[in-house]
Amino acid sequence: MRHLLETKNLARADALEILDVAEDMADTQQREVKKLPTLRGKTVVNLFFEDSTRTRISFEAAAKRLSADVLNFSAKGSSVSKGESLQDTAQTLQAMGADAVVIRHGASGAPRTLATSGWITAGVVNAGDGTHEHPTQALLDAFTIRKRTYGADSRGRDLTGVKVTIVGDILHSRVARSNVWLLNTLGAQVTLVAPPTLVPQDVSAWPVRVLFDLDDAIADEPDALMMLRIQLERMNAAYFPTEREYSRRWGLDARRLAALTADSMVMHPGPMNRGLEISAEAADSTRSTVLDQVTNGVSVRMAVLYLLLAGERGERNHDERGDAR
Amino acid sequence: MSARTVLHAADIARALTRISHEILESNKGPDGLVLLGIPTRGVTLANRIATLIGEFSGVAVPVGALDVTMYRDDLHRHPTRSPQRTSIPAGGIDGRVVVLVDDVLFSGRSIRSALDALQDIGRPAAVRLATLIDRGHRELPIRPDFVGKNLPSASDERVNVRLAEVDGEEFVTIEGADS
Amino acid sequence: MTEVFLIRGARLEGGDAVDLLVEGGVLAEVGRSLSRTGATVIDADGLVALPGLVDLHTHLREPGYEASETVLTGSRAAAAGGFTAVFAMPNTSPVADTAGVVEQELALGETAGFVTVQPIGAVTVGQKGERLAELGAMADSRARVRVFSDDGFCVWDPLIMRRALEYVKAFDGVIAQHAQDPRLTEGAQMNEGAVSAELGLAGWPAVAEESIIARDVLLAEHVGSRLHVCHLSTAGSVDIIRWAKRRGVNVTAEVTPHHLLLTDELARGYDASFKVNPPLRREEDVRAVREGLADGTIDIVATDHAPHPAEAKACEWPAAANGMVGLESALRVVQLAMVDTGLLSWGDVARVMSRTPARIGRLTRHGTPLTAGQPASLVLYDAAPTRTFSKADLHGRSVNSPYLGRELPGEVRWTLHDGVVTVADGTLLDEPGVRT
Numbered sequence: 035m036r037h038l039l040e041t042k043n044l045a046r047a048d049a050l051e052i053l054d055v056a057e058d059m060a061d062t063q064q065r066e067v068k069k070l071p072t073l074r075g076k077t078v079v080n081l082f083f084e085d086s087t088r089t090r091i092s093f094e095a096a097a098k099r100l101s102a103d104v105l106n107f108s109a110k111g112s113s114v115s116k117g118e119s120l121q122d123t124a125q126t127l128q129a130m131g132a133d134a135v136v137i138r139h140g141a142s143g144a145p146r147t148l149a150t151s152g153w154i155t156a157g158v159v160n161a162g163d164g165t166h167e168h169p170t171q172a173l174l175d176a177f178t179i180r181k182r183t184y185g186a187d188s189r190g191r192d193l194t195g196v197k198v199t200i201v202g203d204i205l206h207s208r209v210a211r212s213n214v215w216l217l218n219t220l221g222a223q224v225t226l227v228a229p230p231t232l233v234p235q236d237v238s239a240w241p242v243r244v245l246f247d248l249d250d251a252i253a254d255e256p257d258a259l260m261m262l263r264i265q266l267e268r269m270n271a272a273y274f275p276t277e278r279e280y281s282r283r284w285g286l287d288a289r290r291l292a293a294l295t296a297d298s299m300v301m302h303p304g305p306m307n308r309g310l311e312i313s314a315e316a317a318d319s320t321r322s323t324v325l326d327q328v329t330n331g332v333s334v335r336m337a338v339l340y341l342l343l344a345g346e347r348g349e350r351n352h353d354e355r356g357d358a359r
Numbered sequence: 360m361s362a363r364t365v366l367h368a369a370d371i372a373r374a375l376t377r378i379s380h381e382i383l384e385s386n387k388g389p390d391g392l393v394l395l396g397i398p399t400r401g402v403t404l405a406n407r408i409a410t411l412i413g414e415f416s417g418v419a420v421p422v423g424a425l426d427v428t429m430y431r432d433d434l435h436r437h438p439t440r441s442p443q444r445t446s447i448p449a450g451g452i453d454g455r456v457v458v459l460v461d462d463v464l465f466s467g468r469s470i471r472s473a474l475d476a477l478q479d480i481g482r483p484a485a486v487r488l489a490t491l492i493d494r495g496h497r498e499l500p501i502r503p504d505f506v507g508k509n510l511p512s513a514s515d516e517r518v519n520v521r522l523a524e525v526d527g528e529e530f531v532t533i534e535g536a537d538s
Numbered sequence: 539m540t541e542v543f544l545i546r547g548a549r550l551e552g553g554d555a556v557d558l559l560v561e562g563g564v565l566a567e568v569g570r571s572l573s574r575t576g577a578t579v580i581d582a583d584g585l586v587a588l589p590g591l592v593d594l595h596t597h598l599r600e601p602g603y604e605a606s607e608t609v610l611t612g613s614r615a616a617a618a619g620g621f622t623a624v625f626a627m628p629n630t631s632p633v634a635d636t637a638g639v640v641e642q643e644l645a646l647g648e649t650a651g652f653v654t655v656q657p658i659g660a661v662t663v664g665q666k667g668e669r670l671a672e673l674g675a676m677a678d679s680r681a682r683v684r685v686f687s688d689d690g691f692c693v694w695d696p697l698i699m700r701r702a703l704e705y706v707k708a709f710d711g712v713i714a715q716h717a718q719d720p721r722l723t724e725g726a727q728m729n730e731g732a733v734s735a736e737l738g739l740a741g742w743p744a745v746a747e748e749s750i751i752a753r754d755v756l757l758a759e760h761v762g763s764r765l766h767v768c769h770l771s772t773a774g775s776v777d778i779i780r781w782a783k784r785r786g787v788n789v790t791a792e793v794t795p796h797h798l799l800l801t802d803e804l805a806r807g808y809d810a811s812f813k814v815n816p817p818l819r820r821e822e823d824v825r826a827v828r829e830g831l832a833d834g835t836i837d838i839v840a841t842d843h844a845p846h847p848a849e850a851k852a853c854e855w856p857a858a859a860n861g862m863v864g865l866e867s868a869l870r871v872v873q874l875a876m877v878d879t880g881l882l883s884w885g886d887v888a889r890v891m892s893r894t895p896a897r898i899g900r901l902t903r904h905g906t907p908l909t910a911g912q913p914a915s916l917v918l919y920d921a922a923p924t925r926t927f928s929k930a931d932l933h934g935r936s937v938n939s940p941y942l943g944r945e946l947p948g949e950v951r952w953t954l955h956d957g958v959v960t961v962a963d964g965t966l967l968d969e970p971g972v973r974t
Contacts, residue, residue: 042736054441055441055442061445062479065480065481066479066481067478070479071429072428072430119849121852142808143737143739164856208738211738234735235731235735235743344435344439345440346436346438
């Protein structure tokens with residue numbers, strides 16, 4: 035795997051490989067010594083143009099657990115805020131010996147521009163680009179759903195027949211997009227729920243069902259209900275009238291929580307607006323996978339960094355046996 | 360293809376029987392033993408040895424798998440490898456006598472990786488090494504404790520181990536580089 | 539003193555082969571088997587002769603943005619594309635909203651000497667949309683401005699648009715509207731549709747163009763004014779213009795070559811070479827504007843040549859500037875999209891790329907028939923070859939073309955501007971009229 039930019043073009047076999055390697059990584063995190071020497075000598079740069087402590091720390095933990103060196107670059111107060119271009123920033127980091135660049139950027143498409151521009155030779159991992167994709171989030175969400183559903187029997191399994199409902203600002207959500215493509219690739223059935231203003235104008239080609247009513251969606255007994263964070267700035271652009279109305283119509287409150295079937299899980303990529311899109315009861319219930327998602331995020335990101343950096347740069351080889359001793 | 364058969368199925372069975380007895384003898388019984396096979400075929404062999412030890416001693420010895428992919432020192436020279444599953448038996452390895460089981464011992468680097476992996480998992484009382492084939496050409500100071508067959512070989516020859524559970528057939532062959 | 543040329547065997551607007559004698563800046567004679575001692579013979583066998591192309595929508599960037607283009611470099615790019623006149627949009631720095639700036643642009647064009655540069659005046663001061671600029675002063679100036687536009691921005695305030703439409707009647711002016719409702723397109727990056735939904739790029743909905751056009755044709759009808767619609771890009775816009783013309787509204791419309799060929803699918807991959815305003819639209823829209831150009835609903839082709847420096851395009855899409863250079867490729871793209879598909883004849887091409895734009899812009903010495911006594915502004919074009927478009931084909935200061943690496947038909951062989959050669963035998967001259 036040379037880059038991980040999106041889940042839209044991630045083949046089923048590759049997605050399952052990432053999830054299964056993540057299982058191995060998760061196992062090592064149960065040991066007393068959680069570190070592996072695998073990426074010793076490799077340098078991973080966290081190139082974060084948008085604030086995000088949680089995702090950055092998760093990637094940092096993943097890289098360090100594999101013994102890679104981590105360099106953190108955040109845009110605030112850096113040369114970027116003084117007008118340095120993406121090209122110059124990336125090339126400076128490459129000149130410092132970056133093997134992989136984990137990039138979070140406010141512009142949709144920035145990771146692809148970085149990966150295809152010829153400015154750098156390092157592998158690129160998209161940690162969230164604008165409103166486009168957040169592939170490692172979708173991968174950790176899928177890992178979490180699989181784990182909760184199949185437990186110790188998860189390896190090699192996809193999500194055929196699992197019903198996942200995603201609720202919130204689909205229009206502006208890279209988490210939603212990445213999840214739609216990946217869940218579909220893994221065989222899950224996806225339903226989107228949002229106010230009509232927050233659904234993109236043309237999703238006719240998306241492999242999803244779109245509903246405007248959350249209660250109808252819950253009555254359909256989803257196996258996983260994924261709540262997305264709502265940004266309050268959207269209120270000022272007339273996407274919905276008030277927080278109160280949004281919360282009443284699309285928030286996961288105690289009543290809706292109780293209407294979920296016994297085995298349904300409640301998910302949230304974080305950070306949560308408690309009381310807005312998700313109530314405290316829902317966030318803290320046993321159904322909530324929020325903390326699992328965080329833990330699984332490290333395992334999944336370890337798997338991604340391993341697959342990107344451990345082998346020789348170039349073609350993937352699925353050969354497992356025939357190695358010289 | 361000039362492959363020469365060095366062990367037939369019956370030879371393999373006899374070798375494993377002998378190794379199982381040797382393990383019990385050197386350990387003075389089955390207590391405290393943990394067998395860890397190195398995937399892929401090392402796991403198959405470890406399972407067979409555990410079964411044999413169980414027959415001979417009446418005790419079910421814990422058996423598992425130890426994948427060493429993450430600890431290899433030559434990862435960047437090959438296309439990316441998928442790791443195999445590591446499963447440490449309940450009860451762990453602390454204070455136990457761990458017997459690593461592999462099918463072919465060659466340079467010794469896999470075993471070095473295995474020792475590093477064990478170190479991160481726990482603190483065994485001792486680590487022993489059982490291998491079906493020792494073909495020489497060690498690059499590190501690693502020596503096996505239990506050997507099925509010593510097989511002198513040229514370093515460019517290929518040693519092929521086939522086991523019924525994995526390959527559907529059972530033999531060990533060696534073939535020259537020009538075949 | 540200009541050279542005397544005898545052009546032999548050119549297919550007049552794609553029709554019969556004729557000879558043309560060029561002397562003293564005019565077509566002295568047009569006929570068969572002409573001869574003239576001392577004339578330089580141009581063998582035009584197999585070449586199509588068209589009146590010099592007239593671009594009603596070009597950005598020359600000077601004054602103020604000379605890093606992207608200057609009047610000289612833009613004029614050269616235009617001549618290379620077979621143009622003999624370009625209308626220069628006023629979004630310069632300072633904005634061309636006074637007689638002084640438009641006269642400066644005129645002078646720069648005359649000094650460069652490759653094409654006739656006709657300045658367009660801004661509608662409002664600074665193109666801010668608040669107060670009318672001194673349109674009369676610009677009309678009376680040496681630049682004799684007749685076309686006014688705030689292009690780059692929409693004249694959004696309906697009252698200002700009404701006043702502007704009314705006011706220019708006094709000097710036979712026309713308002714050229716960049717139709718884009720700003721409130722519906724805040725932060726927009728590409729066409730709103732299935733592709734933008736997937737790519738996570740903010741959408742520029744077709745209705746933001748159509749609603750302004752609908753309003754403007756009704757205003758033009760109400761006050762009895764001429765209206766021109768810039769770079770029309772959607773099927774809905776074509777329908778509105780068709781409806782308005784049936785009602786008798788005095789409206790004209792233009793389409794760019796890129797909107798005749800390219801779709802929003804090209805945004806996949808986030809290559810900002812394809813980022814433009816108005817954005818590339820859907821396949822259905824490309825079909826509709828082609829039909830509209832073919833049936834006369836859309837009156838002309840105009841390039842919207844928009845040069846940008848490399849750093850404004852070699853970056854992430856949302857940070858990139860909007861625009862494509864288009865002067866050198868225009869005729870070739872029109873051939874590919876419209877002539878080779880049988881939708882337009884070469885005579886139609888002469889109409890939509892020369893005669894009608896000259897008429898809309900009230901430019902008298904261009905778009906004239908290729909008959910004796912008329913100005914010798916013409917292009918000789920070879921429609922036969924197919925070549926890959928490359929940076930070698932670009933002669934302006936910027937290289938932001940969406941066609942780099944693409945096969946395009948045709949080649950401009952000769953361009954004459956008032957009898958002066960600017961492109962000779964396929965080569966753009968360093969100085970007009972001077973061949974080594």
